[in-house]
Amino acid sequence: MQRTMINELNKKINKNVEIKGWVHKIRKLKAITFIILRDRTGLVQCVVENSKIKDIDIKLESVVSINGRVGENNNKLNSFELNIEDINVISSCDEQLPIEINKENLDVNLDIMLNNRMLSLRHEKVNSIFKIQNIIVEGFRKFLVQEGFTEISTPKLVEGGAEGGTEVFKVQYFEKQAYLAQSPQFYKQMMVGAGFERVFEIGHVYRAEEHNTTRHLNEYVSMDLEMGFIEDEKDIMSLEEELLKFILNKVSSEGDKHLKLLDVKIPALENSIPRIKFSEAIEILKTRYNKTDLDGDMDPEGEKLICKYAKEAFGSDFIFLTHYPRKKRPMYTMPCGENETHSFDLLFRGVEITTGGQRIHQYNALRENIKYKGLNPSNYESYIDNFKYGMPPHGGLAIGLERITALLLDIDNVRKTTLIPRDRTRLVP
């Protein structure tokens, strides 16, 4: 008999079906036993006379197939249940389960959750995080394809530590020393110049940073885009507003079931996102919040306060900070006047979720800015050579997938929004 998925049982009332899945719960009464079965589409209550299963050892989380008849019945899960005629154990779970995954909440600490990742992911609420994450990714992709962007895949093994500053992982590449790419920055710019004009990449990036915070991973998924023929960074910011509206709408409509399970509301984004200059933000922190320890820089507490300000002053969960100081931005960032740049960060609920801006597209200006940053142009030749051959004005941005997922779903650690996270100490599973 063909397998029926649990979410299609409502079409099979009074019919015989076969379902397969994991034994989620067992409740044995005197004469009958209730079994809740779980497959990738949902849960269903099944009921069987004890005499029918007296020779079968049914354990929690075993994989079984069940034949039976779908009958109307009002229970917590559905308006029907399955009357078991036959049950077969396909793959028995003989070991004691290290975590309880059939409770409403997975009540274990982070290490236990991640050490038992296959099991913790079976928990409905944990699983739902990744269903939402997929909608975010698909929203990013779909919106950009509609806007004429081409998806690209660029190397993660690179010759140079691209951006300077952040620490990089070293790889022995035959006789040579290679590094794991910190971002697809150079390649996405190259692909704009290669005639694709508008490109995006959804792929891993690597940061060998020593710190082990709740919002950093050493390997994460960066949703990157780069767009040619712009006026300046404001085109990128406007694009991001539309992109985020699209993603949030998609998550709200398609992720409904999972959002309810997670008890989360997605913020509305109807108007434009407020934009203030970085220097203004520093000023606001000083005057409004008496935060004077910044010395012209931003810190996590500052980001939180600026988001508080955005909520109070504009009623917005989002705020763009613009015109970051030239000293704070990588060498490819388009300067704006003597000390500022055509760049921005987007903050959301207290945390930076995007860095973006216009890039330098003129060969000589790029060489000059590399020197301004105290770097040596000859270390970047295979990159800057591209700028000799007609590079349009362009800019772009990057959004960290795990971070935006965590912030949207009000989850306190990006490790929980990564299937298999890599951090300062975690290389397993």
Place this chain on the structure above:
Amino acid sequence: MQRTMINELNKKINKNVEIKGWVHKIRKLKAITFIILRDRTGLVQCVVENSKIKDIDIKLESVVSINGRVGENNNKLNSFELNIEDINVISSCDEQLPIEINKENLDVNLDIMLNNRMLSLRHEKVNSIFKIQNIIVEGFRKFLVQEGFTEISTPKLVEGGAEGGTEVFKVQYFEKQAYLAQSPQFYKQMMVGAGFERVFEIGHVYRAEEHNTTRHLNEYVSMDLEMGFIEDEKDIMSLEEELLKFILNKVSSEGDKHLKLLDVKIPALENSIPRIKFSEAIEILKTRYNKTDLDGDMDPEGEKLICKYAKEAFGSDFIFLTHYPRKKRPMYTMPCGENETHSFDLLFRGVEITTGGQRIHQYNALRENIKYKGLNPSNYESYIDNFKYGMPPHGGLAIGLERITALLLDIDNVRKTTLIPRDRTRLVP
């Protein structure tokens, strides 16, 4: 004025427009100059009186904006042309171009092509390869999502060299030694067991193989899938038939323009793909082609001959070889009898494009098979522990993206079907 894309000019006959792009060709006559402009959507002929541009230095591959009126005109490219009123150089290409990219074919050797990748990708035919490649990827994704698969992203930094055999790249991961993943094999199996049941991943994999052939890369994109609740490997082969039909149809219909440019015909795949046992294939090679040097193994020449046989005997460009010897397959492969396995390869036009099969899903059998392969189960604990907790029968496959692109488009080297390839000697650009 808003930029108009070249492929929308046909809706603007007798209107004034602004277009932007790269100067593809210049032909100066006595009184007028023809300029062919290229943007991401196509080419258009523009014409201007020489007096209007006498102070402007227009060079091949410079980025320009052109204002003018669209007039009807029959030329090689379109049924219209643009009468230039004003032309502005946005980003001048002052350097001598190292390769000629406005000829019908890009007539340079592979190294020159790859060393000048931004420029070679501007060539229409080169660019088209990646438009087709994107349709392949999108076909893979769309078909699987329709079939209830969930897209996953798993770590490329791993603790163990997953599969044994193939060489791995080493990474210094803080105090630890890590490796770049050769495949997402263990993780995709884990995600089946995590309740997703059906998963796929499109991501980089790494092989530190020393050989430098036309069909190998050291970093490539693997399109991987894994499916739970199967009977055996035949379910995976049937899925792949439908998947390939879907992809080929999508390429044929959506890639039409690019296929014409590349002068390529996509093979039809209407019926089932013929299936023969590996041992039969060896026998056919011996008796039909007098190939006796195989010693029970397969080699590239053998693959070519078996594809020849498939064409002659079944009229098929594809052939499945099944029941590979247990000795030749990784430890996770489900055995079939004493010496064979529930596994397969798919050959296409002389080359293997897929390896797949059923995996062992029982804890004890997996431990035994690891020992049978001469490996130590204790090196695989974080993997095999998963099999204690109810793993459904499952199997999967992997398709190399660059390789299938090359074979479909009749391209002689996978480096040409990679935006930025990594091979034995190439780490730049």
